Amino acid sequence: MSQTAYSHKFVKAFPDKLGQGVLYVSVEFGTAAHLCFCGCGGEVYTRFSPRDWSMRFDGETVSLRPSIGNWSFPCQSHYVLSGGHVEWADRWSTERIERGRALDRKRKDRHYKGPEQATPDRENAIDLAPPPGLIRLWRRLSGS
Numbered sequence: 001m002s003q004t005a006y007s008h009k010f011v012k013a014f015p016d017k018l019g020q021g022v023l024y025v026s027v028e029f030g031t032a033a034h035l036c037f038c039g040c041g042g043e044v045y046t047r048f049s050p051r052d053w054s055m056r057f058d059g060e061t062v063s064l065r066p067s068i069g070n071w072s073f074p075c076q077s078h079y080v081l082s083g084g085h086v087e088w089a090d091r092w093s094t095e096r097i098e099r100g101r102a103l104d105r106k107r108k109d110r111h112y113k114g115p116e117q118a119t120p121d122r123e124n125a126i127d128l129a130p131p132p133g134l135i136r137l138w139r140r141l142s143g144s
């Protein structure tokens with residue numbers, strides 16, 4: 001049965017068996033876990049990162065953003081966990097799921113490229129052998 005409310009538990013590590021209706025939050029692992037709120041028993045792990053989920057704890061309830069789409073489960077549940085309430089959202093069509101995934105990939109690609117571009121090239125160059133062309137040029141110039 002679909003649930004409309006949930007509680008939360010801050011844990012170090014996730015228990016072997018997750019309890020239904022509980023959102024487990026492990027700050028240590030930067031991940032939250034719960035059983036799909038449709039009741040299908042599917043385990044849902046949501047990782048916290050700037051490109052994945054973020055959590056808000058207001059002292060009483062935990063909210064997750066963005067919505068959780070269990071597209072890989074047969075139930076294809078889609079809901080938002082907000083202030084202890086499960087807000088059920090529309091099921092997405094296969095097409096929309098694919099579009100969402102593609103968007104997500106693009107967003108992640110951009111994010112992953114960010115830090116690489118920000119790294120100065122000369123820092124990376126320390127470990128790199130000089131290109132063969134450069135060695136040849138240097139040999140020619142130095143006459144060795």
Ligand SMILES: [Zn+2]
Nearest residue numbers: 036038040075
């Ligand atoms: Zn489900």
